[in-house]
Amino acid sequence: MPTIKKLISQEKLRQQRTLMMIPSENYTYPEVRRAVGSVLMHKYAEGYPGHRYYQGMRFVDQIEKLAQERVKRLFGVPHANVQPYSGSPANAAVYFALLKPGDTIMGLALDHGGHLTHGYPRITFSGRYFHSLQYRIAKNRPPWFDFTQLARVVRREKPKVIVVGTTAFPRRLPWKKFAQLAALVNAYLLADISHVAGLVVAGVCPSPVRWVDIVMTTTHKTLRGPRGAILMVTKKGLRHDSKLAWKINRAIFPGLQGGPHLGVIAGIAIMAKKAAQSEFHRYGQQVVANAKILARELKKRGWRLVTSGTDNHLLVADLHPLTVDGKTAAVRLEEAGIIVNANAIPNDPQPPFRPSGIRLGTPALTARGMGEKEMVIIADWLNQAVRSNDNQLHSQIAQKVKKLCRQYPIDLD
Numbered sequence: 001m002p003t004i005k006k007l008i009s010q011e012k013l014r015q016q017r018t019l020m021m022i023p024s025e026n027y028t029y030p031e032v033r034r035a036v037g038s039v040l041m042h043k044y045a046e047g048y049p050g051h052r053y054y055q056g057m058r059f060v061d062q063i064e065k066l067a068q069e070r071v072k073r074l075f076g077v078p079h080a081n082v083q084p085y086s087g088s089p090a091n092a093a094v095y096f097a098l099l100k101p102g103d104t105i106m107g108l109a110l111d112h113g114g115h116l117t118h119g120y121p122r123i124t125f126s127g128r129y130f131h132s133l134q135y136r137i138a139k140n141r142p143p144w145f146d147f148t149q150l151a152r153v154v155r156r157e158k159p160k161v162i163v164v165g166t167t168a169f170p171r172r173l174p175w176k177k178f179a180q181l182a183a184l185v186n187a188y189l190l191a192d193i194s195h196v197a198g199l200v201v202a203g204v205c206p207s208p209v210r211w212v213d214i215v216m217t218t219t220h221k222t223l224r225g226p227r228g229a230i231l232m233v234t235k236k237g238l239r240h241d242s243k244l245a246w247k248i249n250r251a252i253f254p255g256l257q258g259g260p261h262l263g264v265i266a267g268i269a270i271m272a273k274k275a276a277q278s279e280f281h282r283y284g285q286q287v288v289a290n291a292k293i294l295a296r297e298l299k300k301r302g303w304r305l306v307t308s309g310t311d312n313h314l315l316v317a318d319l320h321p322l323t324v325d326g327k328t329a330a331v332r333l334e335e336a337g338i339i340v341n342a343n344a345i346p347n348d349p350q351p352p353f354r355p356s357g358i359r360l361g362t363p364a365l366t367a368r369g370m371g372e373k374e375m376v377i378i379a380d381w382l383n384q385a386v387r388s389n390d391n392q393l394h395s396q397i398a399q400k401v402k403k404l405c406r407q408y409p410i411d412l413d
């Protein structure tokens with residue numbers, strides 16, 4: 001039986017030698033990893049800085065306050081809660097703060113790029129405890145959604161919370177139009193920017209802060225922080241509901257969570273400092289530039305992309321023209337040392353475990369320092385590996401991938 005120590009070192013090698021192209025994955029900084037695994041994990045701290053239920057808070061209060069202040073500055077918001085364990089509990093906290101069971105929420109359908117917590121029906125808490133309406137991509141160019149029809153639905157159904165956020169949508173979201181939609185029925189507007197938060201702070205994706213009441217983001221994707229989440233209340237949110245920050249805090253603790261993970265909170269503080277630097281802005285620009293090149297090169301090779309391209313860090317490929325399903329393609333790519341995930345395409349006729357597409361992202365490749373030249377090479381490998389069921393070809397590509405990875409090492413210590 002291998003030991004955990006051995007398995008972790010094997011996982012480290014895997015991360016070093018393969019191309020990490022799942023768009024929600026990224027490499028964090030060694031300082032963040034050290035903070036998460038530090039003595040901070042020994043400490044309980046129910047409550048908030050200055051108002052805790054336990055003693056011994058002299059240093060951890062300062063850490064949490066620093067994290068809050070840096071996050072507020074980074075996103076330009078008056079209130080930040082850095083305690084949510086991850087994105088799903090953070091979204092649950094928003095609903096818990098603002099809704100009663102059976103109230104109506106509205107979110108983007110999963111196969112159109114939304115998330116399970118945005119009201120996916122029947123099997124998720126968000127679809128079971130609330131009356132959930134799902135909206136869909138309806139146009140092949142901006143604003144992508146049919147706001148005339150959505151306005152009719154909103155007037156009729158009066159959702160209390162409208163969620164706008166994506167996990168597999170490659171375009172910019174029309175924040176102002178969603179704000180106008182929410183205003184029709186005075187709904188709270190929640191932006192889930194987990195995927196693009198790093199691009200927002202880098203200035204390459206539009207910020208929702210001016211338009212929405214609450215912003216939720218996870219901290220480990222394009223932001224490159226630890227695995228955690230943040231809930232922010234905007235100025236607009238406080239004008240809409242002066243008790244909103246209090247409601248959100250109460251929903252996190254004591255509503256849904258116990259002691260916060262202080263190592264993660266320290267990691268969030270470190271991430272927020274790094275994300276404010278000009279180097280991070282350059283990183284964000286390169287993530288998007290790389291994704292655009294990848295899109296162009298794949299299209300040249302006959303690939304069909306959902307929305308025909310990308311404005312952010314990810315692409316969703318509809319594999320119908322390649323006559324292969326998403327799961328088979330993802331397995332072939334893994335054999336070739338390229339790690340992606342099978343993903344539904346809008347109105348996918350296939351089941352979620354064997355959908356018609358794959359999702360590809362550039363955040364981790366860019367974190368290794370890869371640029372335009374490498375994207376062209378990788379597009380070629382993607383195309384060859386997905387189109388072929390020849391294991392030998394896959395192994396040959398895996399060897400080339402390893403060589404490329406050696407040229408772009410990443411510090412995982």
Ligand code: DSN
Nearest residue numbers: 023024087115167168
């Ligand atoms: N699992 C995340 C993703 O891959 O996008 C969303 O929670």
